[in-house]
Amino acid sequence: MTAELFPVSTPGLTQLPGFARGEEEALLAAVEAVIAMAPWRQVVTPGGKPMSVHMSNCGAAGWVSDRRGYRYSAVDPLSERSWPAMPGCFARLAARAAAAAGFAGFAPDACLINLYEPGARMALHQDRDEVDFSAPIVSLSLGLPAVFLWGGAARADKAARIELHSGDVVAWGGAARLNFHGVLPLREGVHPLLGRRRINLTFRKAL
Template sequence: MTADLFDLPQARPVSRAPAPPVSLAEGAVLLPGLALSDAPALLAAIHAIALITPFSRMETPGGRLMSVAMTACGEYGWCSDRNGYRYTTTSPLTGEPWLPIPDIFVTVVRRATAAAGYPEPPLQSCLINRYEPGARLSLHQDRDEDAPHMPIVSISLGVAAIFLWGGLHRSDPVRRLRLTHGDVVVWGGPSRFVFHGIAPLARSSHPNTGDCRFNLTFRQIRA
């Protein structure tokens, strides 16, 4: 299967212009509204992927269900079960290879990494998270990848969320940053292993996603 699957609408003009970048730390930047003009096409691609590789709430190694529902696309997807956390080349739900990353995803990731000052985009894996009211992602570091020299790109769509941005140690102070529809965060270099997460999603509504938030997170898995 090829990216021709994704017959997507063209981006529509929006009234809110992207705001100036906000430095979070060395190597980390918030790009407010950078993906806003492409949000309709990004959401259409998410829904197309979910029709073939549905969202599911995975089990943690401790036997609990994650509050966030996930799917993926690209060469690798991330999985969790009683055996631990890992990347796979096939969906554990369907047994089929993950779908290719849509062109619109690639376009936005390239724009974001360039704006953040990184020469290469991380395009081996795109994790797609769906947050419903109350869903959260506890503070963690991304250490399952073998390409720590590559940045991570995170795109927010739908209901606003509180992004938890800590330090290189779990005990470091944590900042609470409000991410809204179309915001993008890029972090790498000295900030590649910063602890981060999402506070429990407040009940709210967005005209394009209802009471949900979608998050696209791009990573390079192998050097």
Template sequence: MNLDLFSAEDTAPPTPYEIAPGAWALPGIASTHADALWAGIHKVIQSHPLRHLVTPGGSRMSVAMSNCGDLGWVSDEAGYRYQGTDPLTQTPWPAMPEGFREMAISAAEQAGYPAFEPDACLINRYAPGARMTLHQDKNERDYSAPIVSVSLGLPAVFELGGLERGDKVQRLSLQHGDVLVWGGPARLRFHGVRAVDPGQHLLTGAHRFNLTFRKAA
């Protein structure tokens, strides 16, 4: 049986804390930037709409997504990869909003990863029932840079496993404004998001949004 890191009755610590070697939770640090981040999301998806990608095996992902930055992560029957153009619009991905970049760099620094320079930001929208199965982020060329993940809107349960798919999974309740950073010994840990419960949030409505910053090239 998996042990939840925090139950519904617990209160998240007000300061960053390590959830595993190399992996840090930064509760609520994006809350004061939420409006600006939300405006940036809308600007990106107006020109590069959210879409449900297809896995190499032909399955439709439950999470809708888009990208901004020099590179964007895509998936289709040909495989998982980064590329500089949006396959839906056949145009370059929009530039990463400066507020996005500043948020990612600041979070990485607080987690002990200085000089993080993200060149890709995945924008994921979770409707109720959408989930992300356990996986490793292995399409990047250099694993020395961390992953920075920002949560907005509806709460979700993040799962952090080990370096093998069958390793024990820890669970962490993520709230609006929470940020996770993992790198170093945690960089290739399996991770995922459990199915999001129905609800309403003042900023994002019936959805959870997640910004995932990476150094892909």
């Protein structure tokens, strides 16, 4: 990571470089098992615009988006069945990372899985579809490096740029739980395990 990319003070946000390094193969195998049951899909925003990332979910609820809006659903709209159960290795990693970031007792019930290919991005947004904002958000990067944008309480606030590599985790909560955040367009590259792809696992307490 380049030091100047990370702000001097970021209350509420903790970066854990390499936290899951060495676990990537097992985590990716678990991702593949989830995707076999709930395949990648490209959702649209309420305005009808396709998102540049492909996504899936696991856990008790999954995040969905369509012309009716953003929300969590216990049912996969493609299969009309429950989402795949959250793999144990996912839940354990999320709990360990949250505790390391100062959020002990985190028990996620939802994991949003995003697939990025070169050019895919995530605009600045807040995670505010969850019922309880007292729980943190834990985000794991796998595959190609990406630049994470960490903003403030308002969309117009200047966003810091944090370079994330495979195995890195960021977690945020408390007063920063609703800060705006996003991802710059993914740069070209090849990762030994994922090729031209990045997978992001975002753990939440949705229900």
